[in-house]
Amino acid sequence: MTHARSPLAPAAFPTLPAIAGVTAHVARARYKSWDRCDLTFVALDPGTVVAGVTTQSRCPSPEVEWCRKALTLGSARALVVNAGNANAFTGNRGRAAVEAIAARAAGRLGCLPSDVFVASTGVIGVPLPIDKAEAGIDAALVAPPCTWEDAAAAISTTDTFTKGAVTTAIVDGRSVTLVGIIKGSGMIAPDMATMLGFIFTDAAIEPGFLQAALAEANRASFSCITVDSDTSTSDTVLAFATGQAGNAPLTASEDDGADAFRAALSDLCLQLAHLVVRDGEGATKFIEVAVTGAESDRSAHRVALSIANSPLVKTAIAGEDANWGRVVMAVGKAGEPAERDLLSIRFGDTQVATGGLAVEGYDEAPVTAHLKGSDIEIGVDLGLGEGRATVWTCDLTHGYISINADYRS
Amino acid sequence: MTHARSPLAPAAFPTLPAIAGVTAHVARARYKSWDRCDLTFVALDPGTVVAGVTTQSRCPSPEVEWCRKALTLGSARALVVNAGNANAFTGNRGRAAVEAIAARAAGRLGCLPSDVFVASTGVIGVPLPIDKAEAGIDAALVAPPCTWEDAAAAISTTDTFTKGAVTTAIVDGRSVTLVGIIKGSGMIAPDMATMLGFIFTDAAIEPGFLQAALAEANRASFSCITVDSDTSTSDTVLAFATGQAGNAPLTASEDDGADAFRAALSDLCLQLAHLVVRDGEGATKFIEVAVTGAESDRSAHRVALSIANSPLVKTAIAGEDANWGRVVMAVGKAGEPAERDLLSIRFGDTQVATGGLAVEGYDEAPVTAHLKGSDIEIGVDLGLGEGRATVWTCDLTHGYISINADYRS
Numbered sequence: 001m002t003h004a005r006s007p008l009a010p011a012a013f014p015t016l017p018a019i020a021g022v023t024a025h026v027a028r029a030r031y032k033s034w035d036r037c038d039l040t041f042v043a044l045d046p047g048t049v050v051a052g053v054t055t056q057s058r059c060p061s062p063e064v065e066w067c068r069k070a071l072t073l074g075s076a077r078a079l080v081v082n083a084g085n086a087n088a089f090t091g092n093r094g095r096a097a098v099e100a101i102a103a104r105a106a107g108r109l110g111c112l113p114s115d116v117f118v119a120s121t122g123v124i125g126v127p128l129p130i131d132k133a134e135a136g137i138d139a140a141l142v143a144p145p146c147t148w149e150d151a152a153a154a155i156s157t158t159d160t161f162t163k164g165a166v167t168t169a170i171v172d173g174r175s176v177t178l179v180g181i182i183k184g185s186g187m188i189a190p191d192m193a194t195m196l197g198f199i200f201t202d203a204a205i206e207p208g209f210l211q212a213a214l215a216e217a218n219r220a221s222f223s224c225i226t227v228d229s230d231t232s233t234s235d236t237v238l239a240f241a242t243g244q245a246g247n248a249p250l251t252a253s254e255d256d257g258a259d260a261f262r263a264a265l266s267d268l269c270l271q272l273a274h275l276v277v278r279d280g281e282g283a284t285k286f287i288e289v290a291v292t293g294a295e296s297d298r299s300a301h302r303v304a305l306s307i308a309n310s311p312l313v314k315t316a317i318a319g320e321d322a323n324w325g326r327v328v329m330a331v332g333k334a335g336e337p338a339e340r341d342l343l344s345i346r347f348g349d350t351q352v353a354t355g356g357l358a359v360e361g362y363d364e365a366p367v368t369a370h371l372k373g374s375d376i377e378i379g380v381d382l383g384l385g386e387g388r389a390t391v392w393t394c395d396l397t398h399g400y401i402s403i404n405a406d407y408r409s
Numbered sequence: 410m411t412h413a414r415s416p417l418a419p420a421a422f423p424t425l426p427a428i429a430g431v432t433a434h435v436a437r438a439r440y441k442s443w444d445r446c447d448l449t450f451v452a453l454d455p456g457t458v459v460a461g462v463t464t465q466s467r468c469p470s471p472e473v474e475w476c477r478k479a480l481t482l483g484s485a486r487a488l489v490v491n492a493g494n495a496n497a498f499t500g501n502r503g504r505a506a507v508e509a510i511a512a513r514a515a516g517r518l519g520c521l522p523s524d525v526f527v528a529s530t531g532v533i534g535v536p537l538p539i540d541k542a543e544a545g546i547d548a549a550l551v552a553p554p555c556t557w558e559d560a561a562a563a564i565s566t567t568d569t570f571t572k573g574a575v576t577t578a579i580v581d582g583r584s585v586t587l588v589g590i591i592k593g594s595g596m597i598a599p600d601m602a603t604m605l606g607f608i609f610t611d612a613a614i615e616p617g618f619l620q621a622a623l624a625e626a627n628r629a630s631f632s633c634i635t636v637d638s639d640t641s642t643s644d645t646v647l648a649f650a651t652g653q654a655g656n657a658p659l660t661a662s663e664d665d666g667a668d669a670f671r672a673a674l675s676d677l678c679l680q681l682a683h684l685v686v687r688d689g690e691g692a693t694k695f696i697e698v699a700v701t702g703a704e705s706d707r708s709a710h711r712v713a714l715s716i717a718n719s720p721l722v723k724t725a726i727a728g729e730d731a732n733w734g735r736v737v738m739a740v741g742k743a744g745e746p747a748e749r750d751l752l753s754i755r756f757g758d759t760q761v762a763t764g765g766l767a768v769e770g771y772d773e774a775p776v777t778a779h780l781k782g783s784d785i786e787i788g789v790d791l792g793l794g795e796g797r798a799t800v801w802t803c804d805l806t807h808g809y810i811s812i813n814a815d816y817r818s
Contacts, residue, residue: 058740
């Protein structure tokens, strides 16, 4: 099943540099009856540290449980990503598959199984076939190293374009590089999609500090996007740092370059998160929802997500309709402090409602022009306090229904 | 804008009896450029008591605020319902319109303005024109009494069929009758839809007890339906009791017939709530989601709503796809206690997953047959406790997108 490339896709996959200590390979494990690489094996030099964030789902995949446990040790030698089968909700057989993958990779590399990180994406409820996974790992290890674009393609499922990004930072007088690849098209479409993101850097960094920096970046990026309000059983973002840039290891915020590294990591995560929204199932508009004037940042975030998840707001944007009444509705239902008569709403740069009612005689021309574009801004000020948050989503179109209503049948 | 009658609609509007003390009239206020009755005036005999529940929205309409205040007094002489303009988010001008309507009706009937209940549904952000409302009230009062079906039609907006129901109960040796009419098509579509429900009974009942009975019935009916997870600024359900059945007034649960009345009211509310779901925008399937084995009823309710609101579950049902992986996902994201390995899922009467994995070799034939029908049951057992809840929703189809993406533009 292939869908047309998203109209919101960038012109091309970016040029991404190599990261010292990272070697990627891809192979055909044939998890589905397709002829494409669907297993990605990333070998990491000794000394690589790792941090990660995983799904909030109460029904996580065994891969997520494995990664959570391995993350407590903080070191990594390999990453194995399977596409076409999420291995979620598969009981003991699913757990056994993850253990077998880690054992196989560890045996080949001469490391501990706990140094092997595993992520899978695809259909739920079918145990990942161990024989295919093991053969895939063996094939990947004898294949020549691949490009980042090859790896980004091999981790994809319903994605309509491959996704990658790069940033740099100066740390301790040295340039460090951060590269990321990601897949995801619905926030989740559990048959075939899920958000998996992998970040690689040559920076030297203590794992606890990497974890803190990743958690901070996640809060303002992956936690601020929604396609359809559905949350995957398998969402995983892992950051690997090989330490080969030669900088003095970052251990705390006071270190030289720590702020630069955190800013670069946040920027990279935001780039990657936006790419997922731009590949939202059926998306024709990229929507930024900015909420200000809330009682707290947390409250602003919830109001923003209520707007971004509202089917009625999303269909209005699809219809290029400045339907601010639906924004009022979504603010009202969020369950957060809000005073109707203090509420202001803008589309793009045009204030359409303020002080609890429509701006009389506002100029509709710039609003109409803004909504005809592909990048839409909705601004809401609650007039209560200093809390603010921004989230990103896409519109809800016939394309979403077509993709998701006709899937397995 | 007219949409085809919902395929889930009942064959016909039911035969509803008169309620002693209640007289309805309809008129053309012409809130929109349409040629239909859009103002409903229900006159209630002296002695009528009232109870009500209203939207949880933090941005309620001035009608909702008016009703909340009037409900504290507990007596009613008139109900005025406007269709085509919700009068929400209209500041002082909206409040003035509600006050003018109450004053006009009170003047005509010789009662207090606080005895007049007002509800409006339609576009947000446009103050209700006072002159049209006043002329409409005057016209309604000189019009002959109308049928329940006429009134149900006059309160409708995007509804594709008129909705009414009836129940009876034996109270204090006398038969009392409860009639209800309702409108609603999206849980909300703020331009034109909203759930407004009105219940009339000849039972004699103390207002505090009527309020308690309505609140109880609401929890298991109107609070258990969702079309699109969006919550109206105007949702209102009012119950009026004229007391003309001649029973000894109900004042508490111990009274003769109190249980029968509460059961009848709950049944009526559930009938009305189901009718709203059956007119869900774009709906082709009526879906019951029953959750058992939760830690509490409240937790079960939240899990059930997470399933019922999931775009991916709803599109799967639209596609007649027994995609239980999406149900797992929706359980996982609900934020409520759940143990993946205790989870069981059924479609209709067929268990498809149990103990955290698919039932091996389950018979797909009855599942497929069930999903091809129009009434779908999804059962989820969490295996944790005794908490249970049932909610109702409809599928998510191209029809929903067509109705909502092309609305104002």
